[in-house]
Each structure stands twice: as C-alpha cells, then as structure tokens.
Amino acid sequence: MRFSTSSLLALYGLLSASVLTVAQPNDTDTDFMSVRENVAKDYESEGDIPTEKYFTESSFHYHYDGRFADQPLPDDQVTPHLSALIQTYLSTMSSIGAETWIMHGTLLSWWWNQKIFPWDNDLDVQISEPTIHFLAEFYNMTEHHFDLPGVNEGRKYVLEINPNYVVRSEKDHLNVIDARWIDTSSGLFIDITAVRKDDARRARGQTEALMCKDRHHYLESQIFPLRDSYFEDVPVKIPYSYTLLLEEEYGPRALTNKNFQGHNFNEDSKLWEHTK
Known part of the structure; x- marks a missing residue:
C-alpha cells in the first residue's frame, strides 16, 4: 500500500489543531457494545498461556525494534519521526476502516496541546477486539510506504500482529x-493494545466492564462514544471520558503541572519549552 504526501494531506485535510477541538456527543444511556457490531462480537480465548514473548525490543533501548536499527536516533530527530509515525498510522487505519484511538501518555500529551511531548519516545493506541481480528486476518505484516516532506524516497511502515x-x-x-x-x-x-470485554467482572454484575491484557480496566461508557479531535495536525479519536481516564492513570496533577522532564509549558505559545 503506497500513500503520497498529497494523498495523505487530501485524506485528512490537515486542518489546524492549535485550538483544542473535541466533538461533544449527546449524553445517552445506550450500551454501545451491544448496538455496534464491530465492538459487540464475542471471542473466546484460544490456546494455553504462552511461555514466550513475541515482540522483543532492542538491546540499546526498549522503545526501538532492533530488527530495524542498531542505535537510537539523535534526540532532535525523535519527535519528527514519532510525528510521522502517528500520522501514517492514523491515515492507514482510517483508509482501511479500522477504528482506533490514542491512550495513556499519548492521550496525556494530546490533552496539553495536541502534540507529542518533546521528551517522549513512544506512542500508545488502542483498538477494539474485533478490530484486532480484522487486522490479523487481512493486514498482518503488510508494508505501507509514505512519501514524506524532506525524506528522500519516503519511509516504509510495517503493521505486525502478535x-x-x-x-x-x-x-x-x-x-x-x-x-x-x-x-x-x-x-x-507504536504499541497497539486491544480492548476486550472483561468476562470475569461482567460475571460479577459489572455489565460495562472492559479490559486489556496489560491490566488496564475500563467501562464502556468511559471509552464510547469516541470523540473526534486532532493530534499532530491530523484527525484522531479519543475516549469519551478522557479527563477521568487521565486522572485515574496519572493523577489530577498531571493535568496541571506545567513543569516536567526539564520542560516548562508556555501558556502563550502552547508549547513545552526546554528549561535552561
């Protein structure tokens, strides 16, 4: 699958994201897992608990895949590479109709200024369980080429399913x-984790219970309906109760502390600036 820069721009329009833009759906009591086929389908566990890890990280840094590099990027190149990484991922998922949303530290960086934290070197997204089955069946190990500004011959990205x-x-x-x-x-x-029905908690009466294998637990109404916003200047989906989820994971101070990791948040420029 090949995308040029122009096709990527056309797909998203690349509208300015300097001002926080979040669609506000009406409040509802609808059980989203029960009315949306791509979310509601049940899957049974298959196989015994594995004794080996599938994905391995490089020996020089745990946020790099050692099959494709033997050293980390220079510091000033990390953020541009991450920006292209999330833009191409969101573009590809949109083009194939795979629902996805940002979570964890990536969602926190979105909350501040819709940009990747300048000290970050990883990105986290989530998908529904039916979506991981869809990707595994039709797109596992597919290569996606993008022509990017200032990048000779563009870059190739691989979608790999565990x-x-x-x-x-x-x-x-x-x-x-x-x-x-x-x-x-x-x-x-980018780490991709699937959100599944939490059968154990549902059996105890928590009818909205969701879980990931990384031991994060949610309610359906905290994730769905997904909201529309922008991240790194492209459209993105975010969970419905984003503030609650961020406070639960990082604490309320993470949404107010303007000094972190040697950076200060400038209210005028809306940027994290390195503290000298």
Whole structure:
C-alpha cells in the first residue's frame, strides 16, 4: 500500500489543531457494545498461556525494534519521526476502516496541546477486539510506504500482529502488546493494545466492564462514544471520558503541572519549552 504526501494531506485535510477541538456527543444511556457490531462480537480465548514473548525490543533501548536499527536516533530527530509515525498510522487505519484511538501518555500529551511531548519516545493506541481480528486476518505484516516532506524516497511502515492476541487472559503477561506499527527506517514503533470485554467482572454484575491484557480496566461508557479531535495536525479519536481516564492513570496533577522532564509549558505559545 503506497500513500503520497498529497494523498495523505487530501485524506485528512490537515486542518489546524492549535485550538483544542473535541466533538461533544449527546449524553445517552445506550450500551454501545451491544448496538455496534464491530465492538459487540464475542471471542473466546484460544490456546494455553504462552511461555514466550513475541515482540522483543532492542538491546540499546526498549522503545526501538532492533530488527530495524542498531542505535537510537539523535534526540532532535525523535519527535519528527514519532510525528510521522502517528500520522501514517492514523491515515492507514482510517483508509482501511479500522477504528482506533490514542491512550495513556499519548492521550496525556494530546490533552496539553495536541502534540507529542518533546521528551517522549513512544506512542500508545488502542483498538477494539474485533478490530484486532480484522487486522490479523487481512493486514498482518503488510508494508505501507509514505512519501514524506524532506525524506528522500519516503519511509516504509510495517503493521505486525502478535499471534498471541487470541489469548485473552491477563495471565499472558509476556504478550500484553497485541500489535505494533513500526517505522522500518528507525525502529521506533507504536504499541497497539486491544480492548476486550472483561468476562470475569461482567460475571460479577459489572455489565460495562472492559479490559486489556496489560491490566488496564475500563467501562464502556468511559471509552464510547469516541470523540473526534486532532493530534499532530491530523484527525484522531479519543475516549469519551478522557479527563477521568487521565486522572485515574496519572493523577489530577498531571493535568496541571506545567513543569516536567526539564520542560516548562508556555501558556502563550502552547508549547513545552526546554528549561535552561
């Protein structure tokens, strides 16, 4: 699959994201998992708990895939590579109709200014369980080429699915990452985790319970309906109760602390500036 820069721009329009833009759906009591076919389908656990880890990280840094690099990027190149990484991922998922949304530290960086933290070197997204089955069946190990501004011959990205995604148990602690979107030019990647129905909690009466293999637990109404916004200047989906989820994971101070990792948040420029 090949995308040129112009096709990527046309797909998204690349509208300015300098001002926070979040669609506000009406409040509803609808059970989204029950009315949306691509979310509601049940899957049974398959196979025993694996004893080996599928994805491995490089010996020089745990956020790089050592098959594609033997050293980390210079510091000033990390953020541009990550920006292209998330833009190409979101573009590809949109073009093939695969629903995805940002989460964890990536969602926190979105909350501040819709940009990647300048000290970050990883990205996290989530998908529904039916989506991971869809990607595994039709797009596992596919290569996607993008012509990018200032990049000779563009870059190639690979979507790789962990075959252990069919094991739904949290006991599979070696394979909590269900898939990765990998930049073959640098080894940087996006961790992709599937959100599943939490059968154990549902059996105890928590009818909205969701879980990931990385031991994160949610309610349907915290994730769905997904909101529309922008991240790194392209359209993105975010979970419905984003503030609540961020406070639960990082604490309320993470949404107010303007000094972090040697950077200060400038209210005028809306940028994290390195503290001298």
